[in-house]
Amino acid sequence: MKRLMYLAPLAVFLVIAGYFAVGLKLNPRDLPSVLIDQKVESFALKPIKGYDRGFSSEDLKGQVSLVNFWGSWCVACLAEHPMLMKIAEQKLVPLYGIDWREKDPDAGPQWLKRRGDPYTLIGDDPESKAAIAFGVYGAPESFIVDQRGTIRYKHTGVIDEGNWASTLWPLIQELRKQ
Amino acid sequence: MKTLLTIILLTVSSFSALAVEPSEILSDPALEARAREVSKGLRCVVCQNQSIDESNADLARDMRVLVRERISAGDSNAQVVEYMVSRYGDYVLLDPPFKASTYVLWLSPFLFIGLALAAAMGIYRRREASPVGGEKAQELSVEEQRRIQALLDEDGGGGS
Structure with missing residues (x-):
């Protein structure tokens, strides 16, 4: 018994170390969205420079859609872009873009001109109105919205072949059956 | 300044x-x-x-x-x-x-204080009950007194 008591500090240390080990691997930005299964707050965003149409919550009605927050300042969006182009070329799902927090109104349109525009519609969100309405922390973040305008899934970070095939695409197909 | x-x-x-x-x-x-x-x-x-x-x-x-x-x-x-x-x-x-999902956050400090107090009490009690030290230390029996005296005498007699 006495002998075991000497192991107590070691045991306490191991428990704490265990928590730290797990804590270090968690992504502090990867927070669960409280908006899952909530209706999208109504919004109407202006078009970005050089575009005729903006993007509003009305555009989401009646179909499963993918809403993507991006910005020309966002490095990870650059990595995500080819995958979004692929989704758009194959017409897998209506893809809506929200150009978030562009300091220069030309920056977003130029970015798209150089790399290609995968979006069905784009809304300009220079003051994070839509971003806060969607509870966005950073870019890129994407939301799957169902036919009734309800947010069904939030994807934090880059969409790539892997998470598209394993999570996003199956969910979109399943939601379409509803 | x-x-x-x-x-x-x-x-x-x-x-x-x-x-x-x-x-x-x-x-x-x-x-x-x-x-x-x-x-x-x-x-x-x-x-x-x-x-x-x-x-x-x-x-x-x-x-x-x-x-x-x-x-x-x-x-x-x-x-x-x-x-x-x-x-x-x-x-x-x-x-x-303060709600169901944050009970652990708010209440665990009190839990740990409670545990620490319980542990301290346990240690204190055990010390009191043990034969060494504390007010409840037992009186020596006559036989033990005699043996101590013998050892002291032996030491004193042998010189240093």
């Missing part, structure tokens, strides 16, 4: 007041004061441990502006906070509420 004091005061006071930009401030001082109060309780969600009132992050700025817009539009402080919580969850509050 005075210069040093001024430098220290300026350095210290400049930390907290810089984030809110002049263009954001509401013209009505009462509304502005409420906006500041609400902002101090809301976390800048991209900087983890700063309020939006203190943070220079772009998103924090936009949240400050939104807080001011809502207050100007007639929302109560609680309604503004509620809106932010409905978008970002309890995480946006710097002071987490």
Whole structure:
């Protein structure tokens, strides 16, 4: 018994170390969205420079859609872009873009001109109105919205072949059956 | 000395007041004061441990502006906070509420104090009950007294 008591500090240390080990691997930005299964707050965003149409919550009605927050300042969006182009070329799902927090109104349109525009519609969100309405922390973040305008899934970070095939695409197909 | 004091005061006071930009401030001082109060309780969600009132992050700025817009539009402080919580969850509050999901957070310190006290009591009790030390130390029996005396005598007789 006495002998075991000497192991107590070691045991306490191991428990704490265990928590730290797990804590270090968690992504502090990867927070669960409280908006899952909530209706999208109504919004109407202006078009970005050089575009005729903006993007509003009305555009989401009646179909499963993918809403993507991006910005020309966002490095990870650059990595995500080819995958979004692929989704758009194959017409897998209506893809809506929200150009978030562009300091220069030309920056977003130029970015798209150089790399290609995968979006069905784009809304300009220079003051994070839509971003806060969607509870966005950073870019890129994407939301799957169902036919009734309800947010069904939030994807934090880059969409790539892997998470598209394993999570996003199956969910979109399943939601379409509803 | 005075210069040093001024430098220290300026350095210290400049930390907290810089984030809110002049263009954001509401013209009505009462509304502005409420906006500041609400902002101090809301976390800048991209900087983890700063309020939006203190943070220079772009998103924090936009949240400050939104807080001011809502207050100007007639929302109560609680309604503004509620809106932010409905978008970002309890995480946006710097002071987490006391509810089922946060019981562990709020109550574990008391649990640990309780455990520590129980352990301390246990150790204290055991010391009191043990034959060495404490007021309850047993009296020596006659036989034990005699043996001690014998040992002392032996030592004293042998010399050093």
